[in-house]
Amino acid sequence: MKIFKTTFFIVSTIFILISCNSDTSKKTGEKKEVSNIKYAKGFDIIKTGNETKLIIKTPYPDAKEETVYTIVSEKSNKKNTIQVPLNSIVVTSSTHVPALELLGVENKLVGFPNTDFISSIKTRKLIDKNLVKELGHPEQINTETLLDLDPDLVMGFAINSNNKMFSNIEKLGIQVVFNGDWLEETPIGRAEWIKFYGVLFDKEKESDSIFNKIKNNYLDAKAIALKSKNKPSIVCGGLYRDVWYLPAGESFEATFLKDANINYLWKDSKGQGSLSLNIENVFEKGKDADIWTSPGFYETLEDLEKANLVASKMKAFKNKSIYSYNNTKGEKGGIWYFELSPIRPDLVLKDLIKIAHPNLLPDYEFTFYKKLN
CATH class of the missing domain: 3.40.50.1980 (Nitrogenase molybdenum iron protein domain)
Structure with a gap:
C-alpha cells in the first residue's frame, strides 16, 4: 500500500510539473501587444515582440479604414512597410x-x-x-x-x-x-x-x-491656473463677412480655456469645431466679458473698431484686454501660432494663464499672444 501511495505521489508530481512547464511554454510563446500612446486617438504604435506597427486611424475626417504600416530596418518590397x-x-x-x-x-x-x-x-x-x-x-x-x-x-x-x-x-x-x-x-x-x-x-x-x-509642463501649468480663485470671463473669435466665428464648447480651443481656469461663455455649446453666430447674439452674451482673444487679423484697437461695429462697446475693448496671436509672425509673414502651437500646447496654455492670471506666472514671457493697443 505504501509503495502504491509513493508511486501515485511521484506520478502526480511529475504530471503537475509537466503541466506547469507546458503552460509556462505557452505563455512564453505568446507575444504581447504593447502601445505607449495614451492621449492621441488618431494613431497608434504597437509593438509585438520585435515587430513595430504604425497605425494611422484617422488620416482624414470620417475615415472608415485605418492604415497599418510595418516598421523595418532594411529595405522591403512588401506593401505598407516603412524603412x-x-x-x-x-x-x-x-x-x-x-x-x-x-x-x-x-x-x-x-x-x-x-x-x-x-x-x-x-x-x-x-x-x-x-x-x-x-x-x-x-x-x-x-x-x-x-x-x-x-x-x-x-x-x-x-x-x-x-x-x-x-x-x-x-x-x-x-x-x-x-x-x-x-x-x-x-x-x-x-x-x-x-x-x-x-x-x-x-x-x-x-x-x-x-x-x-x-505633457508635464502642460499639467503643471493647469494646476497653477486652478489655484486662482478669480475666473475671468472671455469671448473669442471675430467677424468674417458678417458672421462671428468662435470655438465650440467641445473644441480643443475650449479645452485650453477651461484648463487656464477661464470662464468661456460658450463652454456649454455642442461641437468640436467652430460656431457661426450673428453679431447681435455674440454682443448680447459677450459684451461684458473681461477678455477678448483672437478678434481677427488686426494689429491695433483702431483697426478692430473700424471693422467691427460693436467692438468699441465691448467691456474688453474699453479695458484694453484684447489679445491676438495673429501678430506674432515669422520672417516671411507666417503666423508662429499656427506652426508651433500644435506640438507645444504647454506654451499656449501658459500664454492664456498669463492673460487671465498674470500674477501666477510673473516671469513668463508671451510666446504667441500680443495685446492690441
Whole structure:
C-alpha cells in the first residue's frame, strides 16, 4: 500500500510539473501587444515582440479604414512597410516642421510647398542655403522637382479620401503617409504625435522624453491656473463677412480655456469645431466679458473698431484686454501660432494663464499672444 501511495505521489508530481512547464511554454510563446500612446486617438504604435506597427486611424475626417504600416530596418518590397530611419522627407504643412526640429532631424527635410509659410529660424536657414527646395503650391506640388529629390517619404494631410495629388505622387513610386494630428480633440493628444515622427526617424526614446516634458509642463501649468480663485470671463473669435466665428464648447480651443481656469461663455455649446453666430447674439452674451482673444487679423484697437461695429462697446475693448496671436509672425509673414502651437500646447496654455492670471506666472514671457493697443 505504501509503495502504491509513493508511486501515485511521484506520478502526480511529475504530471503537475509537466503541466506547469507546458503552460509556462505557452505563455512564453505568446507575444504581447504593447502601445505607449495614451492621449492621441488618431494613431497608434504597437509593438509585438520585435515587430513595430504604425497605425494611422484617422488620416482624414470620417475615415472608415485605418492604415497599418510595418516598421523595418532594411529595405522591403512588401506593401505598407516603412524603412527607418528616414534619410530624407518632404512635409506639406508648416505644423510638421517643429517636430522635426525637436528631434534634431530638420536637416532631413529636403522639400516643402510654399516655403514662405515656414517661420522657424532654424529651418529658414536651411531654406536660405537652398537645402530645402521650393515645391510650389501646396495643392499642386511640382512633381518634377519632387522626383529629383526622391525623398524616402512624403508626409501629407487630407480632408477626404479623394486626393489626386497624393495619389499621383504614389504612382511615381514615392511613399505617402498621412498625418492626422490636426483632427485630435485635445491639446495633449495633438502633441503626442511627436511619437509618430519618433518612430519614422528611429528616435522613439527621444520622442517619448520630449512628449513627457511637454505633457508635464502642460499639467503643471493647469494646476497653477486652478489655484486662482478669480475666473475671468472671455469671448473669442471675430467677424468674417458678417458672421462671428468662435470655438465650440467641445473644441480643443475650449479645452485650453477651461484648463487656464477661464470662464468661456460658450463652454456649454455642442461641437468640436467652430460656431457661426450673428453679431447681435455674440454682443448680447459677450459684451461684458473681461477678455477678448483672437478678434481677427488686426494689429491695433483702431483697426478692430473700424471693422467691427460693436467692438468699441465691448467691456474688453474699453479695458484694453484684447489679445491676438495673429501678430506674432515669422520672417516671411507666417503666423508662429499656427506652426508651433500644435506640438507645444504647454506654451499656449501658459500664454492664456498669463492673460487671465498674470500674477501666477510673473516671469513668463508671451510666446504667441500680443495685446492690441
